[in-house]
Amino acid sequence: MRMYGLKSAALCLLALLLFAGAAFGAFVSPEVHSDRRVTFRLKAPKATSVGVSVQFSRGQQAMTKDSDGVWSVTLGPAEPEIYEYEFVVDGLSVTDPANPWMKFWQGTAKNLVEVPGEGAKFFAEQDVPHGAVHVHRYRSKSLGVTRGFYVYTPPGYETSKDKKYPVLYLLHGMGDTENCWTVIGRANLILDNLIAGDKARAMIIVMPYGHTPRVPADVRSIGRYGAFEKDLLEDVIPYIEKSYSVSADRKDRAIAGLSMGGGQSLTVGLGNLDSFGWVGAFSSAVPRGESLDRLLAEPELINEKLRLLWIGCGKNDFLFEANTVFIERLKKDKIHHVAHISEGGHEWRIWRRYLNEFAPLLFR
């Protein structure tokens, strides 16, 4: 192959650079320093007051303006973690236009920033083999709509087609979408790191969309668990088993989720013991009342069929009490389970850790 010196090509791009110059803000935001401090910057020449609210710093922090109209502040050092932040300009919460990494939730938007270091390595992009994330759109016959799911395949998947992989169906929370477990939850990187360290089996993770709205505009309403269950069992799983090299054995199929997705995992998992051998519920909206009675009607069957029933909840979670009641019920009914009570609240910081603890237990 021929290679050319490209001086002139670079020159001819001058027009492009000039074109971009007007819009190009010659700054980075957020800028994470090696000492784990973070500089936030926002161009707002006309604003009279600009601050930043970031999870690692209590309250709103004032920013100061330079002669170009760029407001900035350096905060921290922060413990290694992923943090949400937002700017507050003259009383209005706004996002950082220089940072495309965002969390959308129920009509709100916040930016995310990662402070790397010890304690955050398990979800960081490290120099290990990386799997791939696959974005699918499918026609759900059961729901009568086109919607999406994400799939993680582990490193080496493409070149080992004879192997049948186990599958974890991993569900998001209310108001989230099928991209949240990768964009915010880092499920792909968590598994890359676990697999590289020989701490988890190579597995496929399927991340479906959990809402089943009755009206199209209400896209992130909880919808009906029964409709979700039907879509998962009759549309998503058949699609996966046709398109990916996976085992269809119950013992190679797990279901787990957070919050609403935890409730769905318990409902679908315990309700379909012939389809799932492993169930995880993170900070979950646990089933109660008659639904729960039906799900737990045959404790011995559950103990016979399930390899693992894993319940995680933080002590500061608003669902902690409900989970405590649920765990007591499991004990009373002598249903085998792992109750993982941790610090923390209803937050992604916890759910990344739960996945990191749950995934190594699967398919053993």
Add this chain to the structure above:
Amino acid sequence: MRMYGLKSAALCLLALLLFAGAAFGAFVSPEVHSDRRVTFRLKAPKATSVGVSVQFSRGQQAMTKDSDGVWSVTLGPAEPEIYEYEFVVDGLSVTDPANPWMKFWQGTAKNLVEVPGEGAKFFAEQDVPHGAVHVHRYRSKSLGVTRGFYVYTPPGYETSKDKKYPVLYLLHGMGDTENCWTVIGRANLILDNLIAGDKARAMIIVMPYGHTPRVPADVRSIGRYGAFEKDLLEDVIPYIEKSYSVSADRKDRAIAGLSMGGGQSLTVGLGNLDSFGWVGAFSSAVPRGESLDRLLAEPELINEKLRLLWIGCGKNDFLFEANTVFIERLKKDKIHHVAHISEGGHEWRIWRRYLNEFAPLLFR
């Protein structure tokens, strides 16, 4: 499989609903009506002036506030198309926190809204079989960094493993990233629709990251074409040919791109005639001077090796004159090419159309 009535489960989610209630804005923005008008909404109770700037409406349009502090305006009807918009709150441009579909470019952020209808169907999600989009991270040995590329596989790819697919390497513009051709350019849906209509061959599209910054913070600088070329030829293409079922024949390999990516396509494509049989340059930063002389040094060899050299540019593009000069040079040197001069400027509206016209010509 057992199915349960889920009344109680729904009841138990009341806590979740209440939890979400505080943040949940009970409105949709943007709301696209069946008459192709669009309602924009933003909650900003403390603001004194809120407007929206949207591409289909000249200038900033004032919004009015309701008793909940939600500002809104209904505009249009608009021609079927994808449009950028932003809110302007007391003089500050801000994004729509209810709309996660965004375009980030050189430190700026704008939201996108799709008005469906005739003329926009070729890039709309229609009721046809859908391919998948695959998100990869890879270690570039040639650049010494970990970076990403996207891959589109056509419908049926997973279930026809014996088939070797042709590949289009599709490059983004300056300041863009590897996700832009799917997120904004709709390359995946354009191909889904073309393939469903039997207008294009089923092909794989690889969308690499085109910047090769010298310093990590300067992530979206143009960088060096030579470094990009090396990464593409020595890292990306080998990865693709190892992981996907593709033909490695020059006649089954195309390269095309927009703006900076058009310049890269011409440079890499014409510079490696043994590797690429098809070249497309959309609104491109054309090579000039000595670089161009070297690329066009052997017109007969180009005519012998290339199946297609396709140059598209809009009459209002700031690169139109440079493209005109380039096309004149091709004529003078008797190099076979297709010059596709259209209306329009340097914009995604045009590039979606160019891909829709270019892809059907490939691999015939």
